[in-house]
Amino acid sequence: MIKGKVFKYGDNVNTDVIYPGKYVYTIMDPNEMAKHAMEDLDPDFVNKVNKGDIIVAGKNFGCGSSREQAVTCLKYAGISAIIAKSFARIYYRNCINNGLIPVICKEASEYIQAGDSVRIDVSKGKILAKDKELNFVPFSEFIMEIIESGGLLEYTKKVIECTK
Numbered sequence: 001m002i003k004g005k006v007f008k009y010g011d012n013v014n015t016d017v018i019y020p021g022k023y024v025y026t027i028m029d030p031n032e033m034a035k036h037a038m039e040d041l042d043p044d045f046v047n048k049v050n051k052g053d054i055i056v057a058g059k060n061f062g063c064g065s066s067r068e069q070a071v072t073c074l075k076y077a078g079i080s081a082i083i084a085k086s087f088a089r090i091y092y093r094n095c096i097n098n099g100l101i102p103v104i105c106k107e108a109s110e111y112i113q114a115g116d117s118v119r120i121d122v123s124k125g126k127i128l129a130k131d132k133e134l135n136f137v138p139f140s141e142f143i144m145e146i147i148e149s150g151g152l153l154e155y156t157k158k159v160i161e162c163t164k
Helices: 030-034 069-077 089-097 141-149 152-162
Strands: 002-008 054-057 081-084 101-104 117-121 126-129 132-135
Touching (some): 030 069, 054 117, 069 089, 081 117, 089 101, 089 141, 089 152
Parallel strands (some): 002 054, 054 081
């Protein structure tokens, strides 16, 4: 079960505002990347976010470039999951590949407000917000293995180690 405070954003949140392009080739350390998460959209985000917090957004979250830093910075800033009406396809897969949970739930952005406390039961496909239960399609066992391993690279290392 994931539990966290909600940061809420609208539609078409672009990777350029999640992680500004000016840092893409100058900052390589994920903890340093985290210090610049959302700075062009929500300059105070890094001062307010806590480990386990959750982003709720509208449609097409993570549109724009395919930079993985836009996932890494949020993960290292403390975000445990992103709930959106829809995701840009590459961003969605980058989340999985980097161990950050991307939940597609169309009604969440209409019901959940900034500052709400939300619980996500990833295995059952349920979001518990205030007095309402919202449903989403749970991840396959394989995708959950990748996420729980911390991402595709760590999952692959585990698989290789098991085959030795």
